[in-house]
Amino acid sequence: MSTDVMTEQPLLSVRNLEKRFPVRGGLLQRPVGWVKAVDDLSFDLNRGEVLGLVGESGSGKTTAGRSILRLIEPTGGSIRFNGQEITGLGTAEMRAQRRRMQIVFQDPYASLDPRQRVRDVIGEALTIHDIGTRADRRDRVAALLEKVGLSADAMDRFPHEFSGGQRQRIGIARALAVEPDFIVADEPVSALDVSVQAQVVNLLGDLQRELGLAVLFIAHDLAVVRYISDRVAVMYLGRLMEIAPSDSLYERPRHPYTMALLSAAPDPDPDAPKSRMLLDGDVPSPMNPPSGCVFRTRCPFALPACAEPEARALREVAPGHSVACIRDDVGVG
Amino acid sequence: MDADLTLDIRNLQTHFTADPGVSKAVDGVSFAVRRNETLAVVGESGSGKSVTSLSAMRLIPTPPGIIAGGEILFRGRDGQVRDLARLSERAMRSVRGNEIGMIFQEPMTSLNPVYTVGDQIGEALRYHQGLDRRAARAEALAMLKKVGIPAAERRLDEYPHQMSGGMRQRVMIAMALACRPTLLIADEPTTALDVTIQAQILDLMRRLQEETGTSILFITHNLGVVAEVAHRVVVMYSGRIVEEGDVRSLLKSPRHPYTRGLLACMPHLGQRRGDGGRLYAIPGSVPSPVNRPAGCTFAPRCALAEPACLAAEPVLEPVGPDHSARCRRWRDVQ
Numbered sequence: 141m142s143t144d145v146m147t148e149q150p151l152l153s154v155r156n157l158e159k160r161f162p163v164r165g166g167l168l169q170r171p172v173g174w175v176k177a178v179d180d181l182s183f184d185l186n187r188g189e190v191l192g193l194v195g196e197s198g199s200g201k202t203t204a205g206r207s208i209l210r211l212i213e214p215t216g217g218s219i220r221f222n223g224q225e226i227t228g229l230g231t232a233e234m235r236a237q238r239r240r241m242q243i244v245f246q247d248p249y250a251s252l253d254p255r256q257r258v259r260d261v262i263g264e265a266l267t268i269h270d271i272g273t274r275a276d277r278r279d280r281v282a283a284l285l286e287k288v289g290l291s292a293d294a295m296d297r298f299p300h301e302f303s304g305g306q307r308q309r310i311g312i313a314r315a316l317a318v319e320p321d322f323i324v325a326d327e328p329v330s331a332l333d334v335s336v337q338a339q340v341v342n343l344l345g346d347l348q349r350e351l352g353l354a355v356l357f358i359a360h361d362l363a364v365v366r367y368i369s370d371r372v373a374v375m376y377l378g379r380l381m382e383i384a385p386s387d388s389l390y391e392r393p394r395h396p397y398t399m400a401l402l403s404a405a406p407d408p409d410p411d412a413p414k415s416r417m418l419l420d421g422d423v424p425s426p427m428n429p430p431s432g433c434v435f436r437t438r439c440p441f442a443l444p445a446c447a448e449p450e451a452r453a454l455r456e457v458a459p460g461h462s463v464a465c466i467r468d469d470v471g472v473g
Numbered sequence: 474m475d476a477d478l479t480l481d482i483r484n485l486q487t488h489f490t491a492d493p494g495v496s497k498a499v500d501g502v503s504f505a506v507r508r509n510e511t512l513a514v515v516g517e518s519g520s521g522k523s524v525t526s527l528s529a530m531r532l533i534p535t536p537p538g539i540i541a542g543g544e545i546l547f548r549g550r551d552g553q554v555r556d557l558a559r560l561s562e563r564a565m566r567s568v569r570g571n572e573i574g575m576i577f578q579e580p581m582t583s584l585n586p587v588y589t590v591g592d593q594i595g596e597a598l599r600y601h602q603g604l605d606r607r608a609a610r611a612e613a614l615a616m617l618k619k620v621g622i623p624a625a626e627r628r629l630d631e632y633p634h635q636m637s638g639g640m641r642q643r644v645m646i647a648m649a650l651a652c653r654p655t656l657l658i659a660d661e662p663t664t665a666l667d668v669t670i671q672a673q674i675l676d677l678m679r680r681l682q683e684e685t686g687t688s689i690l691f692i693t694h695n696l697g698v699v700a701e702v703a704h705r706v707v708v709m710y711s712g713r714i715v716e717e718g719d720v721r722s723l724l725k726s727p728r729h730p731y732t733r734g735l736l737a738c739m740p741h742l743g744q745r746r747g748d749g750g751r752l753y754a755i756p757g758s759v760p761s762p763v764n765r766p767a768g769c770t771f772a773p774r775c776a777l778a779e780p781a782c783l784a785a786e787p788v789l790e791p792v793g794p795d796h797s798a799r800c801r802r803w804r805d806v807q
Contacts, residue, residue: 196667196668196669196670197638197667303758304518305758333517333518333694333759334517334694334696334735334738334739335517335734335735335738335754335755336754336758337738338738338740338752338753338754338755339754339756341740341752342751342752342754345746345751360667360668362668362742363739363740363741363742363744364740366740366742366743366744366745367740367744367745367746367752368746386745387745390742390743400669401668401669402742403672404668404669404671404672405668405697405742406668406671406672406675406695406697406698406700406701407697407700407742408696408697408699408700408724408736408739409700409724410700410720410721410724410725411725412700416672416676418672418673418676419669419672419673421623422637422639422640422670423637
């Protein structure tokens with residue numbers, strides 16, 4: 141295979157990904173139904189690209205991120221990473237792939253083992269993957285800490301000695317230790333104060349560019365997502381509603397749900413237009429999602445045809461811009 | 474206390490015993506909430522904003538906490554002014570949930586899981602206003618309708634866990650407003666909610682305030698939310714007020730470097746990394762409340778700091794009509 145072909149194929153190709161969870165009930169805790177947390181999700185991610193994944197609680201964005209890394213097992217669909225199908229891989233083969241794919245978690249207080257020194261938090265993956273000698277690893281941990289803006293002597297301390305922002309830096313250093321090609325960043329700044337959030341977003345952005353990382357950036361803050369992402373995907377109730385280059389999605393959103401999300405984000409500028417598109421009601425139960433378009437029960441533009449199965453299909457409306465909505469006549473500005 | 478004020482906090486000091494020393498979580502805070510007004514108190518973790526609101530409700534756990542000084546003047550429905558800092562716990566119980574309504578961040582932890590929402594809204598009405606069971610139920614139903622809960626008759630007999638987060642927050646608002654309080658204290662009421670639900674709740678709170686004229690003390694960390702709900706704003710940093718003013722003036726032309734920094738830290742919906750810009754970040758972190766630096770507490774993180782800033786704390790000085798800032802160099806803040 142020539143190198144040209146290698147660089148042209150996406151680093152990650154997700155097709156029809158599905159993750160169902162059983163809902164148990166009754167005395168014997170038998171499955172009484174299923175929740176499709178992720179339903180028919182497909183997208184590509186290129187090397188060095190940042191794809192933002194946004195959605196509200198219950199949209200399936202976190203489950204999608206974890207299923208792609210097989211931290212939880214998908215129940216259907218295909219995940220090709222570096223040209224290799226990873227859904228059927230055994231433990232040993234998967235471990236080899238994991239070196240190339242890492243995750244940064246949301247809560248820096250919960251995701252670091254409180255009994256491990258920072259040196260071991262970061263160095264553990266190096267040990268597992270048998271990278272370098274003991275002394276090499278120590279140097280590497282020191283270099284990683286400096287790379288994420290901490291001093292090397294932080295390695296002998298425990299996670300509780302650090303602030304939230306510093307812990308998230310440790311979490312990033314941990315993910316980068318094995319030199320991955322791909323990182324899932326699952327709400328990496330949501331738990332942080334605004335002033336610290338900016339420090340961590342800048343750090344992630346710098347490292348992403350410097351290391352040529354592909355990132356799936358999962359978040360609910362639309363402004364942060366636009367800032368960091370090349371493309372953005374919007375999920376609702378387990379399904380992909382819209383995916384597009386960032387500018388296209390934010391300037392010409394085509395899905396009514398995307399429009400509602402954008403108009404709901406509070407803007408600190410008192411002169412910002414307050415033309416609100418207020419949605420009625422709540423997200424329906426994922427156990428019993430609406431037929432056809434899952435957003436139709438809250439959509440101000442819904443038609444009878446939206447209840448048909450065809451209304452679920454994604455269609456391309458502009459280069460790289462696909463939307464799962466049958467209407468062409470709403471809100472194109 | 475001026476006749477148009479509902480709450481007037483003067484030089485509030487709320488301290489916690491720490492090991493070693495004393496943590497001055499709120500260290501000399503003064504502000505007032507007018508009638509029909511929403512005052513937002515903004516700050517990051519450790520700013521003292523939540524401790525301020527808990528102090529106003531007298532919900533500071535003692536020990537380790539204590540209201541060590543200051544006055545919390547509150548005007549009740551009868552027009553009488555009382556200092557809540559000195560009220561007995563017994564007298565306070567007739568104020569809390571009656572003349573002062575409260576909403577918290579996580580409605581699930583503030584609602585009782587074993588009572589129906591109808592019982593919980595009705596309880597306040599029976600306890601404080603002496604309504605009988607039937608009248609309380611009718612009033613609870615009216616409140617649920619008022620806060621926009623669909624199928625309110627059915628919802629009245631449901632338990633909190635049967636509702637979504639947004640619905641539960643509506644129930645909390647119904648409970649808080651049931652006794653027609655003169656003051657509503659809302660501590661991060663939309664922080665745990667999704668943006669589309671947050672938009673609904675903020676819309677509801679604005680509408681109810683117009684209808685009832687209740688004063689609202691709104692605690693939040695989100696300047697976007699401030700722009701949506703507040704008439705006036707107090708910015709807290711490290712236990713002190715650093716800036717205060719009319720919402721428009723403060724958000725449009727902040728005069729304290731910290732407020733300026735907070736606004737700059739938030740990426741705009743239009744801001745792109747591709748344009749080469751980095752997000753503005755405030756270096757460092759909030760100082761420990763046990764061991765604050767002398768002088769201006771923000772000086773160690775401030776790009777404009779000069780030796781005088783470290784020597785003595787600046788005063789909160791007027792920088793415009795209904796706008797003041799605690800900064801020696803406010804004229805240089807662009």
